[in-house]
Amino acid sequence: MIFNVNRVRPTGNNTFSPRPSTGRLNTDNQKRESNLTINAMRILCVADKVVPALYENFDRGQFGRIDLILSCGDVPPEYLSFLKGVFGAPLYYILGNHDIRYGQSPPEGCMDIHGRLVRCGSLKILGLAGSRWYNGGPNQYHEWQMRRLVWRLRPRLWWKKGVDIVLTHAPPRHIHDQEDPCHRGFAIYRRLIDWYRPRYFLHGHIHRGFADDNERITSVGTTQVINCFGHYIFESQDS
Numbered sequence: 627m628i629f630n631v632n633r634v635r636p637t638g639n640n641t642f643s644p645r646p647s648t649g650r651l652n653t654d655n656q657k658r659e660s661n662l663t664i665n666a667m668r669i670l671c672v673a674d675k676v677v678p679a680l681y682e683n684f685d686r687g688q689f690g691r692i693d694l695i696l697s698c699g700d701v702p703p704e705y706l707s708f709l710k711g712v713f714g715a716p717l718y719y720i721l722g723n724h725d726i727r728y729g730q731s732p733p734e735g736c737m738d739i740h741g742r743l744v745r746c747g748s749l750k751i752l753g754l755a756g757s758r759w760y761n762g763g764p765n766q767y768h769e770w771q772m773r774r775l776v777w778r779l780r781p782r783l784w785w786k787k788g789v790d791i792v793l794t795h796a797p798p799r800h801i802h803d804q805e806d807p808c809h810r811g812f813a814i815y816r817r818l819i820d821w822y823r824p825r826y827f828l829h830g831h832i833h834r835g836f837a838d839d840n841e842r843i844t845s846v847g848t849t850q851v852i853n854c855f856g857h858y859i860f861e862s863q864d865s
């Protein structure tokens with residue numbers, strides 16, 4: 627069952643009990659996470675920079691329960707290992723255009739979901755890594771390459787009856803993006819939103835400050851496109 631998600635809202639402050647890192651994601655944990663039936667989820671999203679309050683200045687009292695962690699890329703793998711360890715929640719990530727060390731030192735206990743549709747509780751999450759091609763570096767894609775990847779995923783998306791969260795590094799074209807070659811969004815992401823109407827489309831890559839968390843969000847139909855630069859926590863619930 628896919629639950630209906632209330633509108634995104636900033637987090638409150640609660641307490642939680644950190645758990646140590648498991649070192650690696652084992653099969654039992656994956657089964658347990660995929661079988662969760664969660665009525666309400668507090669989701670932590672990170673992207674593009676290490677937030678001191680979530681790393682070197684981490685204070686467990688400042689954050690409530692976290693049920694799921696999602697990384698939109700361009701953060702050190704050690705940062706994700708740390709977050710996985712202290713929150714003890716499933717952590718899914720995709721790579722950004724600056725993520726060049728994950729091959730040698732992947733984050734412990736976390737799952738790369740680039741090109742995959744995974745389930746966490748009742749949420750179906752699709753991951754798409756990288757930025758538009760601009761200088762031939764890692765994790766860069768031409769529009770036609772990303773279009774081909776999305777089209778190859780369509781049978782699985784049809785079989786699984788759509789997607790709830792799309793997790794990317796680059797934004798959709800003309801939503802939160804910029805005009806330089808590196809920061810242009812992918813046009814196929816707009817099609818993806820039109821086709822499947824995910825509840826959330828989460829991205830990073832576009833660095834900017836936000837006076838208010840609502841500035842992160844653009845609604846496209848029933849989809850909320852959210853720039854997760856830094857960190858952002860929202861809550862979703864069953865109706």
Ligand SMILES: [Fe+2]
Binds near residue numbers: 700757831832
């Ligand atoms: Fe980036």
